[in-house]
Amino acid sequence: GxxxxxxxxxxxxxxxxxxxxxxxxxxxxxxxxxxxxxxxxxxxxxxxxxxxxxxxxxxxxxxxxxxxxxxxxxxxxxxxxxxxxxxxxxxxxxxxxxxxxxxxxxxxxxxxxxxxxxxxxxxxxxxxxxxRMQSDPYTKEIKRLVKEKPYGDVRYVSSDAGYISGGNPDQWRLNHALSGGGALMNMGVYSIQSNIYGTGQNPISVSAQEFSSRPEYFKDTDETITAQMEFPNGVVGNLYTSHNANANRLFVSFEKGWAELNPCHSYGPLSGRTSDGNEIKFPHQSMQKLQMDDFAKHIMLGTTNYAPGEMGKRDMIIVEAIYKSIKEGGTKIP
Ligand code: NDP
Structure with missing residues (x-):
């Protein structure tokens, strides 16, 4: 149509x-x-x-x-x-x-x-x-700061995405055959996303670690993962994802200041601030509405596809590299 x-x-x-x-x-x-x-x-x-x-x-x-x-x-x-x-x-x-x-x-x-x-x-x-966050104004504002450089170049990004999982141990998210992985597949992809838009670049290598405190509950999937990512020009990214702790934050360190979103990865209203004391603030709208409207406009009018399949694949390449690094030690991202 x-x-x-x-x-x-x-x-x-x-x-x-x-x-x-x-x-x-x-x-x-x-x-x-x-x-x-x-x-x-x-x-x-x-x-x-x-x-x-x-x-x-x-x-x-x-x-x-x-x-x-x-x-x-x-x-x-x-x-x-x-x-x-x-x-x-x-x-x-x-x-x-x-x-x-x-x-x-x-x-x-x-x-x-x-x-x-x-x-x-x-x-x-x-x-x-x-x-959904690719259509959200808070994400777009971080991207603008990275691109227009009012605080200079990005040097370091840290991003956390997790919640405390409980209840039914048979839920599909804890079943590897249905989920493909635990915290990293569920929440870690948000942290990969914000590491990438927070640096404006794709990582070139990763070193990752896995932690477990409730193995009897997380029988089949990863509970907590941290990863350090190397971006071009010596920029460093830090990722924390967990099904065992609440964490929902992006911190971007620029040469001459910083920006932070906290909460960052949930449905909103989100909240943000910069080192000069300013609030990052937009009227709250359903991110899902914005996301689906953007895609419909892309189909009808040829406007930008903010989250194309290649982006999902890029993130899965990083997910696989993180799991590989946990198994083997520091691993180069293909
Ligand atoms: P739920 O478990 O709440 O729902 C999944 C639905 O899938 C079920 O209600 C059922 O629908 C259907 N289904 C078919 N086969 C199975 C099966 N074997 N086991 C379980 N469910 C089955 O999951 P969510 O809605 O939370 O998540 C669904 C997807 O959405 C996931 O990929 C998740 O990562 C993603 N998601 C994304 C979010 C975002 O912010 N972008 C937030 C939350 C989830 P029915 O009864 O109609 O057949």
Whole structure:
């Protein structure tokens, strides 16, 4: 639908993120709307149809999903499933001729990221990763400070992303087959993202360490990881990610000052400040709304794709290098 004003989105997987953030964000969106759902839980079909006024013909399950190809109401398929299911459903969506948003982390391996990118290119559809912060004004302000250099060049970045995981030890995030990894896959990708936009560069090498204090709970996945990254020109980046501590911060040290976001990686309102005593402050808006509107505009108007598939793949290359470094010691990023 090039001439349609709002593109139709179908959410795949109606769990916490779809119901708590994406569906509500879509209620305020200007360039897209919640047109359909794909769920494996029959009880959710009726609930969502009623709540969001979704017609039965736009409701799918994981088996009949491929017939979405024939549905003109659906322009974009948004995959919000456990990580190890992203590749399969993104590829099926692309083959159905739909544009694709894939939640973070993009997949559980670089190889899977490549297969998603390949499928979208083959089908001639657009692809974005669910990196909501790329559409957020706080992230854009840090990027501006890095680029315009009012405090000079960046020398050091430190970024933390974690929360204390509890409850059901069988949840998919703690199950390697479904998650592909623990804190690093879940929260660490945020810290990789903010290290990169906070330095304005990609890292060239990494040295990482893993810590564990509750092995009986984290049987299958990493609990806490720290990593030191080397960026070009001697810039240093520090990453902390955990399922065992609350941490939500970005600190950027420039030659002549600093900037900080804290909180940084959550849904907002975010909060920031700089070394000269100024607040970094923007009116609070749903990041998910901004993100999905940006992608719809990218499709309709050719504006910037702020979180293309290549960015998700880049981050997965770093994730794999971090896991490799933990196994082997300091490792060069390919
Ligand atoms: P939930 O566990 O809350 O929901 C996942 C949903 O996937 C389930 O409700 C279910 O939906 C479906 N599903 C299908 N097969 C399985 C399975 N074997 N095990 C569990 N669920 C299954 O997860 P979230 O919504 O929190 O996360 C989903 C994705 O979104 C993840 O990739 C996560 O990393 C990402 N995410 C991104 C965030 C962001 O800020 N960008 C924030 C939170 C999550 P149904 O019943 O409809 O079939």
């Amino acid at each position: 090039k001439d349609k004003k709002k593109l139709g989105i179908a959410l795949v997987g109606l769990g916490g993120y779809s119901s708590g953030q994406l569906a509500p964000g879509l209620q305020d969106a200007e360039n897209c709307y919640l047109a359909g759902i794909v769920t494996g839980t029959p009880a959710k079909e009726k609930e969502w149809m009623e709540k969001y006024n979704i017609p039965k013909k736009n409701v799918y399950n994981y088996e009949n999903f491929d017939s979405i190809a024939k549905n003109k109401d659906i322009d974009i398929v948004y995959v919000v499933l456990p990580n190890s299911m992203h590749a399969e459903f993104c590829i099926r969506a692309a083959k159905a001729g739909k544009h694709v948003i894939c939640e973070k982390p993009m997949a559980v391996s670089v190889e899977e990221c490549d297969s998603i990118i390949h499928a979208c290119n083959e089908a001639g559809v657009k692809l974005a990763v669910g990196y």
